[in-house]
Each structure stands twice: as C-alpha cells, then as structure tokens.
Amino acid sequence: MTSTITKPKLAVYKFASCDGCQLSLLDAEDVLLDVVGVIDVANFLEASREVIPGPYDVSLVEGSITTPHDAERIRHIRSESKFLVTIGACATAGGIQALRNWKDVSEFTSLVYANPQYIDTLETSTPIKDHVDVDFELRGCPINKMQLVEVVAAFLQGRKPNVPTYSVCVECKQRGISCVMVSHGTPCMGPVTQAGCGAICTAYNRGCFGCYGPMESANTEALSEQWKALGVDDRGLMDAFRGFNAWADAFREASDRHEAALSVQGVTE
Amino acid sequence: MTNPANPIRRIDVDYLARVEGEGEMHVEVIDGKIEKVEFGIFEPPRFFEAFMRGRMYTEAPDITARICGICPVAYQMSASHAMEDALGVTVDGQLRALRRLIYCGEWIESHGLHIYMLHAPDFLGYESAIHMAADYPEIVEQGLRLKKAGNDVVNLIGGREIHPINVRVGGFYRAPTKAELLTMVPELEWARDAALKTVQWVSQLPIPKMEQDFEFVSVCHPDEYPFNEGRLKSNKGLDIPVSEFNEAFAELHVERSNALQSVIRERGAYHVGPLARYALNFDKLGPLAQDAAYEAGLGPVCNNPFQSIVVRAVETLYACNEALELIDAYETPAESHVPMVAKAGIGHGATEAPRGMLYHRYELDDEGRILEAQIAPPTAQNQLTMEDDLRVVLEENLDMSDEDLGWRLEQTIRNYDPCISCATHFLDFTIERKESGAES
Numbered sequence: 069m070t071s072t073i074t075k076p077k078l079a080v081y082k083f084a085s086c087d088g089c090q091l092s093l094l095d096a097e098d099v100l101l102d103v104v105g106v107i108d109v110a111n112f113l114e115a116s117r118e119v120i121p122g123p124y125d126v127s128l129v130e131g132s133i134t135t136p137h138d139a140e141r142i143r144h145i146r147s148e149s150k151f152l153v154t155i156g157a158c159a160t161a162g163g164i165q166a167l168r169n170w171k172d173v174s175e176f177t178s179l180v181y182a183n184p185q186y187i188d189t190l191e192t193s194t195p196i197k198d199h200v201d202v203d204f205e206l207r208g209c210p211i212n213k214m215q216l217v218e219v220v221a222a223f224l225q226g227r228k229p230n231v232p233t234y235s236v237c238v239e240c241k242q243r244g245i246s247c248v249m250v251s252h253g254t255p256c257m258g259p260v261t262q263a264g265c266g267a268i269c270t271a272y273n274r275g276c277f278g279c280y281g282p283m284e285s286a287n288t289e290a291l292s293e294q295w296k297a298l299g300v301d302d303r304g305l306m307d308a309f310r311g312f313n314a315w316a317d318a319f320r321e322a323s324d325r326h327e328a329a330l331s332v333q334g335v336t337e
Numbered sequence: 338m339t340n341p342a343n344p345i346r347r348i349d350v351d352y353l354a355r356v357e358g359e360g361e362m363h364v365e366v367i368d369g370k371i372e373k374v375e376f377g378i379f380e381p382p383r384f385f386e387a388f389m390r391g392r393m394y395t396e397a398p399d400i401t402a403r404i405c406g407i408c409p410v411a412y413q414m415s416a417s418h419a420m421e422d423a424l425g426v427t428v429d430g431q432l433r434a435l436r437r438l439i440y441c442g443e444w445i446e447s448h449g450l451h452i453y454m455l456h457a458p459d460f461l462g463y464e465s466a467i468h469m470a471a472d473y474p475e476i477v478e479q480g481l482r483l484k485k486a487g488n489d490v491v492n493l494i495g496g497r498e499i500h501p502i503n504v505r506v507g508g509f510y511r512a513p514t515k516a517e518l519l520t521m522v523p524e525l526e527w528a529r530d531a532a533l534k535t536v537q538w539v540s541q542l543p544i545p546k547m548e549q550d551f552e553f554v555s556v557c558h559p560d561e562y563p564f565n566e567g568r569l570k571s572n573k574g575l576d577i578p579v580s581e582f583n584e585a586f587a588e589l590h591v592e593r594s595n596a597l598q599s600v601i602r603e604r605g606a607y608h609v610g611p612l613a614r615y616a617l618n619f620d621k622l623g624p625l626a627q628d629a630a631y632e633a634g635l636g637p638v639c640n641n642p643f644q645s646i647v648v649r650a651v652e653t654l655y656a657c658n659e660a661l662e663l664i665d666a667y668e669t670p671a672e673s674h675v676p677m678v679a680k681a682g683i684g685h686g687a688t689e690a691p692r693g694m695l696y697h698r699y700e701l702d703d704e705g706r707i708l709e710a711q712i713a714p715p716t717a718q719n720q721l722t723m724e725d726d727l728r729v730v731l732e733e734n735l736d737m738s739d740e741d742l743g744w745r746l747e748q749t750i751r752n753y754d755p756c757i758s759c760a761t762h763f764l765d766f767t768i769e770r771k772e773s774g775a776e777s
Contacts, residue, residue, distance in 0.1 A: 083381070084381040085406075086403050086404060086405050086406040086409075087405065087406045087407060087756075088403075088405075088407070088409070088499040088500060089499075090406075091406045091407060091450075091499060094454060095484075095488060095499070097481040097482065097484060097485040097488075098485070100481060101470060101474075101477070101478070104470075109465075109467060112465075115455075115465050115466065115467065116464050116467060116468070117464045117465065117744075117747070118464035118465060118468070134381040134382075134383070135381045138381060163383075163403070164383075164385075164388075164400060164403045165383040165384065165385075165388070167388035168384055168387075168388060171387070171388065173384075189381065189382055193383075209403065209500060210406060210497075210499040210500055265497070268496040268497055268502055269496070269502050269510075271496070272496050272502060272503045272509075272510045273510045273511040274502065274505075274510040274511075277399065277502075279500070307392060307393070307396070312403065
C-alpha cells in the first residue's frame with residue numbers, strides 16, 4: 069500500500085460448488101484489471117496465494133453448506149465481513165447437490181464410496197442464508213458476470229444493486245424472441261424463473277430450465293397447468309422443479325406437489 | 338528451520354491457492370527421510386453419481402456440467418457420448434465438427450487461465466497474476482485476451498461460457514450458421530499468434546528440472562489429436578476400447594480423500610492430461626504446433642511435469658489452429674441433432690478434458706432413466722501420480738527453506754492444473770520434519 073487511501077477489501081470463499089461462479093470474476097476479462105485497480109482482492113484463493121487478513125468490506129460466497137466444518141466456517145466469515153453476498157444457485161438455494169435433501173444420505177455415501185466411514189457430511193445441502201445473515205443473493209447457475217460486477221460496485225458505492233427480479237419472459241420479449249411454448253410447444257420454465265441469463269435458452273431453441281431460480285411470487289401452479297397441456301406428466305414436472313434451484317422455496321413446494329400427486333397415482337420412484 | 342528446542346519442522350499452507358477446489362496435503366520428514374506424503378481431497382462430497390439415479394438420460398449433460406465450472410464442456414461431451422453409446426446413436430459430420438470446435442474453445446479458455454493466471458506466477462515468484470500484472474502488464478493482458486478468445490467460442494456455440502446450454506445428447510439444440518462462426522475468425526487468428534508467443538514465453542521461464550517415468554494414458558484417435566473419440570492407450574501397452582475402462586482401471590477409496598483414486602490394475606499410478614496426450618499423439622499435432630514445440634526445446638515426449646506449462650501452450654496453439662480449420666470447413670447442417678429413442682442399455686464415454694481423460698458410464702432403463710452412473714474425473718485419476726511427484730520433489734529439495742520448499746510443492750501440484758471440485762476440495766497441507774533422536 070503506497071498511498072494513505074485504503075482500497076476496499078474483497079474476499080471470495082468457496083463451499084460445496086463447482087467453482088464456476090467465482091470463475092465468473094476471472095472471466096470478466098475486459099474489466100478484471102480495472103476491478104483490481106480499485107479494490108484489494110484480499111482473499112481469493114482460486115486466483116492468489118496471498119491472503120490479507122480480514123475484516124473485509126465485501127465477501128462473495130460460493131457454494132452450499134454440506135459439512136459440519138463448513139457450517140462453522142461460514143459463521144466466522146460472516147463475523148469478518150461488512151457485506152456478505154452469496155453468488156450462485158448453490159449458495160443461494162443449496163445447488164444441485166440439494167437433491168440429497170429428499171434422500172437418505174448414508175445410502176448415497178455407500179453408493180459412491182467404498183468406505184463410507186471416511187466421509188463426513190451433513191444430511192442436507194442448504195443455502196448460506198439458513199446459517200447466517202446475507203446482505204444480497206445473486207442468482208444463477210452460473211451467475212452472470214456483469215451482474216456480479218454490478219453487485220460489487222453497488223456495495224462499494226453504498227447503493228442498492230440494480231438486479232431485476234422479473235421473469236425470463238421479460239428478457240425474451242426484450243430480445244424479440246417468440247415464445248417457445250406458444251410457437252413450438254416446448255416446455256419452458258421461463259415464466260417462473262428470474263431473469264439474468266439474457267434468455268439464452270430460448271435463443272437456442274430450447275426451453276428455460278430454471279438456472280436463476282424462482283422469480284418473485286412465481287405462479288408455479290399456472291406453469292404446471294401449461295406444461296401438462298403440452299403433455300408433461302407429474303414425474304417430468306417434479307424433475308423440472310428439482311434442478312439447480314431445487315431447494316428454493318417456490319420450486320421445492322412445486323416439486324413436492326407433483327411428488328404427492330405421483331404417490332396418489334400410486335407411482336413410486 | 339530446525340530449532341534444537343523444537344526439532345519438528347512444520348510448514349503449514351492452509352488452503353492451497355490457484356487450484357480449482359479444495360484439498361489437503363500432509364508431509365512428514367524424519368531425519369531427512371520422507372515418511373509420509375499424502376495428498377487428500379476433501380471437497381465436500383456432492384454425490385452426483387447417486388442423485389442422478391432416476392433422472393432422464395437427456396439431463397446428464399446439463400447436470401454433470403455442474404461438477405466443474407472450469408471444464409463443463411468436457412462433462413457435457415463425455416455424458417453425451419456415453420448416452421449415445423447406450424442408445425446406439427452416432428453423431429457425425431458437421432455436428433461432430435462442432436463438438437470438436439466447442440472443445441477447442443474450452444481448451445483455449447482453460448489452458449489460458451491455467452498458464453497465465455494460475456501457473457506462470459509460480460515460475461516468476463508472484464503470489465498471483467494480479468501481482469504479476471504490475472511488472473508484466475502486456476503479458477497478463479495477452480493471457481486474458483487469449484482466454485477470452487476461447488470463452489468466445491464456447492459462448493457462441495454453447496450459449497454461455499460456464500455451463501453452456503446448447504449441448505444435448507445427439508448434438509445441439511441449435512446449430513450455429515457458417516456466418517456466425519466466421520465472425521470469430523479474426524480474433525482466433527490473433528489468438529493463434531498469441532498462442533505461439535505464449536509457447537515462446539513459457540519455454541523461457543525458469544523451469545525446474547525433473548524426469549519421471551510416467552505411464553501416460555489418453556484417448557487416441559487414428560487421425561486426430563484427441564478430443565472426443567478413440568481408444569484408451571498408454572505408453573506401456575494399454576490399448577482398449579473405452580467400454581473396457583473398468584476392466585483396466587480400478588478406483589480406490591482411501592481415508593482422507595473424498596475422491597476415488599484410480600490405478601491401472603496390477604501396475605498402479607498413471608498420468609492423464611496434456612503431457613499424456615502430447616506423448617501419445619505428437620504425430621497428430623500438425624506442423625505448426627510440432628515446430629513450436631521443437632523450438633521451445635521439447636521432444637516428442639516430455640517427462641518433466643514442470644514443463645507441462647509449455648505443453649499446455651503447445652496444445653493451446655493446436656486448438657486455435659484446429660478451431661480455424663474447423664470453421665473453414667464448416668457447412669451449416671440441416672439438423673441440429675440426431676434423433677433417438679429411449680431404451681435400456683449401458684453406455685461409456687471418454688473424452689479429453691483440459692486436465693485429462695474424463696470417463697462416464699451410465700446404465701439406463703427402458704424409459705431412458707438412469708439406473709447407475711459412474712464418473713472418473715482426470716484429477717482423481719492423477720492423484721497417485723501427484724503424490725509420486727511430491728515425493729520426488731521433496732527428496733531432491735530437502736535443503737530448501739520451509740517457505741521455498743512449501744511453494745515448490747504447491748507448484749508441483751499445480752503442474753496438474755488440478756480440478757479438485759471435479760475430483761470432489763482445497764489444499765490444506767502441512768509438512769512435518771522430525772528427528773528420530775529428539776523428543777517431539
């Protein structure tokens with residue numbers, strides 16, 4: 069530090085996840101060197117050996133809580149962070165690994181590992197907010213790197229991040245893409261999924277599969293009716309809601325509704 | 338340093354940096370003799386192989402992509418090939434070419450990231466590429482732009498860089514037009530030049546000397562440098578179809594690791610990744626990459642894991658050139674994917690992730706739902722080889738200070754560009770040095 073002006077300190081942490089959301093920061097190639105010019109990347113192990121001790125102005129947290137050790141670690145991180153921002157579906161909704169929450173984890177362990185006694189894991193994969201207070205949750209599997217830059221800038225400037233909470237449908241309209249459900253009968257999660265991806269799936273002739281999680285007050289029942297009209301059964305709907313944001317309230321409830329319908333029909337998994 | 342009052346020398350490097358994911362290493366040295374080298378992976382287990390049971394075969398490419406944000410294309414490719422094998426479908430022609438092209442993009446992106454952001458700082462003594470950028474701004478900018486050129490390919494074909502949305506079993510949801518691909522040519526031409534400069538630059542880095550007798554394993558194709566298809570071969574006699582993976586290799590579960598370690602049955606550790614591909618397929622690299630390799634001082638086989646940075650650069654050059662050739666020969670296909678019907682079966686797929694061979698196996702029921710899934714990621718396969726390297730580096734450098742030795746050992750691990758999220762975590766490693774005559 070050569071000047072008396074201290075740059076704000078950023079930390080990046082990983083829990084159970086794929087590394088993709090923190091990679092988004094390194095993938096912001098055009099702005100990366102500008103970003104590191106105005107903030108101190110004080111603790112970002114994917115990028116640097118150097119760890120400058122806390123406290124930190126902003127901590128970005130990727131991944132979900134799946135071990136007793138991690139449940140402790142996140143409390144410590146919270147205590148060292150002025151703002152704690154979760155990045156991605158794992159940190160915000162438990163991630164794809166939250167599919168374990170419907171199963172018996174000891175059975176999972178013995179399926180994957182020959183010596184399950186070596187494995188220390190919790191029964192559930194849960195989002196960060198179930199363990200500590202979170203200042204902002206950035207959605208996506210993966211997150212949108214430009215939204216990440218916006219969120220970091222907003223916290224450093226002391227303002228609210230400009231991240232829309234409307235559905236993917238709005239982004240489709242903005243891009244002038246005709247509705248894939250209406251025009252070619254493709255089941256699409258877009259009407260209940262928060263925007264942020266830029267409506268990429270519909271632009272590539274496929275239906276949205278819910279990477280950004282439920283939009284505000286998502287009407288999942290109406291969507292289920294639409295999908296059923298297109299020929300998707302309860303099993304297909306249950307699986308669709310049990311994706312990368314399976315443990316987000318609206319999607320979890322919808323998937324449970326379809327599971328209950330399946331058991332009424334006498335269909336077991 | 339040894340302190341007579343405290344004869345145990347301990348170096349703690351909690352959370353090894355500049356790798357993808359989390360792991361642990363514990364090394365013990367007594368009287369200058371190495372007693373223990375353990376490289377443990379304890380990334381929290383995520384149980385992909387278990388929770389995929391019951392899901393449709395069509396979901397495997399998107400679900401398994403989430404194993405790794407650095408190499409999602411590799412997961413999508415191995416999963417797609419395994420499913421197509423189970424369903425008896427072949428993807429050919431321009432759709433096959435598109436798969437090679439998106440894989441070129443991932444190699445350029447992943448190798449660019451590792452060479453410039455993760456590995457080069459070790460050779461020059463910087464904590465990170467951000468620190469390195471203060472003294473080498475043009476180099477770091479070149480690295481970022483090269484990486485971006487790779488990301489642009491994945492983005493255009495896949496819809497986004499991380500977890501692409503356009504890959505499906507049987508091909509793609511939408512095949513890009515020739516005109517779309519042509520927009521990438523100028524930047525890829527720049528990238529090809531930059532990759533050549535990268536080979537020259539990394540070959541001049543101070544590279545530690547080391548010579549290992551590796552058993553290299555990679556996918557080998559009769560006509561191509563390997564991405565998606567071929568037999569599994571080694572330099573010590575292995576030559577099998579992908580479907581015999583489980584007969585040739587065993588996955589062991591040891592304490593302190595949440596990843597399964599792979600061995601070749603009866604023989605032990607083996608090596609997958611750029612060095613293996615290079616040694617087994619040098620003749621398929623083409624003159625541009627071959628000449629660059631020779632000029633960088635490499636022969637057709639490289640047994641020094643610290644030189645993997647040079648081999649990665651050579652592969653990046655190959656991938657840039659291959660991408661340009663694929664685009665040149667591309668004709669927009671009439672269909673974006675091959676049709677298929679769900680049925681019961683078993684399928685295998687092995688493709689070359691940037692870090693090495695990635696094997697998937699699925700068993701499907703007659704509706705096409707997954708009964709069983711098996712995934713052998715490259716970093717898990719390299720675990721034992723990484724331990725062997727650590728042992729050699731330790732033996733040869735015991736006179737180094739704890740700090741220098743610790744860093745050198747980290748670098749030894751980073752030679753493999755380990756993706757610990759894939760293998761299942763961060764390196765939290767300790768070195769203990771004891772003297773047997775002393776009380777500890």
